[in-house]
Amino acid sequence: MVSPIIKATGIDKYYGTYRALTDISLEVANGEFLALVGPSGCGKTTLLKILAGFEDLSAGSLVIDGEDMTEIPASARPTRMVFQKLALFPHKTVAQNIGFPLHLAKRPKPEIDAAVRRMLELMHLKESYLNRYPHELSGGEQQRVALARSMVSQPPVLLLDEPMSALDAKLKKSLQAELKHLHRHVGTSFVHVTHDLEEAMMLADRICVMRAGKIVQLGEPSEIYYRPANAFVAGFIGDTNLLPAEVTREGDAFRFSCDVLDCPNPIIAADQVAPGVAAGADAALMIRPEMLRLLAQGESADCTITGTVNEFFIRGASIQYRIAAAGTEIVMDIPGTSTLPAKQGDPVKLGLALGDLFAVEA
Amino acid sequence: MAEIQKSWRDGALRLSTLPLLLLMGLFFVIPLIMTALLSFQGTQYYRLVWTWDLKVWTDVFSQVHYWTIMWRTLMMALVCTVLCTILAIPIAYGMLHRLSRWSDHITLLMVFAFLTDAVLKTFGWVLFLDRSGVLNGTLEAIGFPPAAVNVLFTPNATMIGMVYNLLPYTIFTIALSMARIDGDLVLAARDAGASRLRAFIEVTLPLAKPGIWAGAVLVFVLSLGVFLEPKVMGGGTSPLAAELIRQSFETRVNWPLGAALTLVLIVIGAAALTVAGAVALWQARRVVND
Numbered sequence: 001m002v003s004p005i006i007k008a009t010g011i012d013k014y015y016g017t018y019r020a021l022t023d024i025s026l027e028v029a030n031g032e033f034l035a036l037v038g039p040s041g042c043g044k045t046t047l048l049k050i051l052a053g054f055e056d057l058s059a060g061s062l063v064i065d066g067e068d069m070t071e072i073p074a075s076a077r078p079t080r081m082v083f084q085k086l087a088l089f090p091h092k093t094v095a096q097n098i099g100f101p102l103h104l105a106k107r108p109k110p111e112i113d114a115a116v117r118r119m120l121e122l123m124h125l126k127e128s129y130l131n132r133y134p135h136e137l138s139g140g141e142q143q144r145v146a147l148a149r150s151m152v153s154q155p156p157v158l159l160l161d162e163p164m165s166a167l168d169a170k171l172k173k174s175l176q177a178e179l180k181h182l183h184r185h186v187g188t189s190f191v192h193v194t195h196d197l198e199e200a201m202m203l204a205d206r207i208c209v210m211r212a213g214k215i216v217q218l219g220e221p222s223e224i225y226y227r228p229a230n231a232f233v234a235g236f237i238g239d240t241n242l243l244p245a246e247v248t249r250e251g252d253a254f255r256f257s258c259d260v261l262d263c264p265n266p267i268i269a270a271d272q273v274a275p276g277v278a279a280g281a282d283a284a285l286m287i288r289p290e291m292l293r294l295l296a297q298g299e300s301a302d303c304t305i306t307g308t309v310n311e312f313f314i315r316g317a318s319i320q321y322r323i324a325a326a327g328t329e330i331v332m333d334i335p336g337t338s339t340l341p342a343k344q345g346d347p348v349k350l351g352l353a354l355g356d357l358f359a360v361e362a
Numbered sequence: 363m364a365e366i367q368k369s370w371r372d373g374a375l376r377l378s379t380l381p382l383l384l385l386m387g388l389f390f391v392i393p394l395i396m397t398a399l400l401s402f403q404g405t406q407y408y409r410l411v412w413t414w415d416l417k418v419w420t421d422v423f424s425q426v427h428y429w430t431i432m433w434r435t436l437m438m439a440l441v442c443t444v445l446c447t448i449l450a451i452p453i454a455y456g457m458l459h460r461l462s463r464w465s466d467h468i469t470l471l472m473v474f475a476f477l478t479d480a481v482l483k484t485f486g487w488v489l490f491l492d493r494s495g496v497l498n499g500t501l502e503a504i505g506f507p508p509a510a511v512n513v514l515f516t517p518n519a520t521m522i523g524m525v526y527n528l529l530p531y532t533i534f535t536i537a538l539s540m541a542r543i544d545g546d547l548v549l550a551a552r553d554a555g556a557s558r559l560r561a562f563i564e565v566t567l568p569l570a571k572p573g574i575w576a577g578a579v580l581v582f583v584l585s586l587g588v589f590l591e592p593k594v595m596g597g598g599t600s601p602l603a604a605e606l607i608r609q610s611f612e613t614r615v616n617w618p619l620g621a622a623l624t625l626v627l628i629v630i631g632a633a634a635l636t637v638a639g640a641v642a643l644w645q646a647r648r649v650v651n652d
């Protein structure tokens with residue numbers, strides 16, 4: 001990384017004796033889109049508030065845009081926040097809301113007007129909205145006004161605190177696409193808090209997965225999805241199969257044994273094993289549902305699983321099967337077809353490539 | 363909206379307003395009408411006589427003395443309203459944000475003071491402000507000349523008493539509306555670059571407006587009717603309207619005059635509130651058109 005816009009080093013945060021954050025160190029590159037992901041109470045919002053200046057840090061240091069932030073109040077930081085509940089000023093019009101940061105900076109009125117109109121265009125908002133009040137707009141429009149307000153003064157860093165969590169699924173999808181587009185267009189660094197790993201994977205350049213006030217894994221979306229550090233990260237998205245297994249080193253590679261999987265040659269490469277497992281921790285084999293396929297009679301694969309269909313769900317683009325095998329339930333997603341390949345109670349044989357396996361810390 | 367409109371056509375709902383209508387009719391509208399009727403009668407030998415003439419009203423409009431008192435009452439009420447509002451805003455804000463840990467304790471103390479009998483509290487002030495009272499005694503002890511503060515039995519003392527007795531109304535209404543403001547809005551203003559003071563002026567104050575207006579109206583209406591403070595603390599030297607009305611009824615036993623003066627006071631109060639309401643509405647419109 002050339003010169004990070006945000007550099008957090010060893011941040012701790014205590015509320016009384018409760019430790020909300022433990023030794024958080026991370027860097028955000030200029031123009032990067034970083035997602036902070038974790039279950040509620042993991043400290044992601046606390047970290048965002050520390051970046052914004054709404055909370056003090058108990059230990060560690062924070063440098064944003066080359067400046068130490070310890071003594072800098074929220075009002076003077078190079079960051080802008082998009083709030084979870086948007087926090088649009090109900091007594092100000094859309095134009096006044098968007099122009100507020102410039103109004104505070106005592107910029108001349110024509111300049112504010114021009115900037116507000118520019119933001120309006122960027123956010124695909126109608127000009128007739130300028131004199132309306134926030135409560136007269138729809139949820140999606142309010143979202144855009146909130147984004148416009150936080151971007152109008154072109155801050156180097158934009159902090160987003162789950163601003164999409166209150167929207168319905170369809171609107172969420174379209175706004176996610178817009179947000180990604182916006183990020184490319186303006187070149188501002190985004191730090192986006194969400195509890196939705198799918199959203200994070202869609203949007204972010206890198207994802208920071210947090211749990212109980214600590215960073216569990218920090219990496220690109222594909223790394224988080226295919227190379228999760230442990231069962232927690234692996235299980236955070238979708239219905240993931242995690243099968244307890246014994247993993248032992250064998251030369252450069254690893255040998256595994258697992259009750260559910262039937263593999264003639266159970267050897268996986270070193271990069272298919274999480275560092276913790278390589279160091280000797282208890283292991284589980286992660287199999288994403290879409291990595292499994294249904295084997296036809298007589299067809300073979302690197303590894304196979306035999307079982308019976310418990311339940312299936314037709315989801316349009318895919319069909320999800322839940323299969324009882326060796327005392328556990330396996331989830332499999334296959335591409336949707338008009339003819340069902342298997343029904344409830346049918347005996348099935350599933351296939352899997354060795355290269356798709358990944359051993360995580362259990 | 364549809365729900366609200368429908369509710370007016372709902373017979374059962376309309377029926378449910380009956381007790382309130384009855385109460386207001388019996389104890390507000392009818393007495394008001396009786397007062398109005400009373401003002402057209404006369405008195406003879408301390409007896410009410412049914413004359414149906416305008417004698418009392420010509421009396422009221424020709425006596426400057428009455429209007430001096432009405433004017434003084436209106437001015438005292440306005441000043442008291444302004445003082446109560448100005449004092450209550452920082453108190454309410456401080457209670458909620460700076461002393462939030464103690465806000466329950468402060469509220470409790472205020473409720474205690476509020477519920478204590480007004481006569482007791484007002485006489486307490488007399489003991490405190492007297493030439494040889496607690497305040498002057500303390501001041502003397504730390505080196506001031508004797509009777510340094512000589513405010514008792516002046517209109518200023520009346521004002522102190524009025525503000526003291528009416529302040530809780532503004533504090534409670536303003537604190538209530540401030541507490542309902544989403545804390546994120548203030549944070550959003552701070553995040554956008556506003557200092558604490560600026561965030562207060564741009565966000566907290568305008569959003570607390572309903573509470574500020576409600577408190578001001580309450581205090582204004584109540585301060586038009588004060589009689590204890592001018593009598594006890596003001597020493598009766600500059601009586602206000604309520605005292606004048608009391609005298610008409612009790613001392614002079616001229617009920618028609620008292621009724622007429624009561625109506626004058628009600629009209630002045632209503633007119634002042636109408637003007638204030640119009641100003642508030644005009645201001646709200648101006649904000650929209652700005």
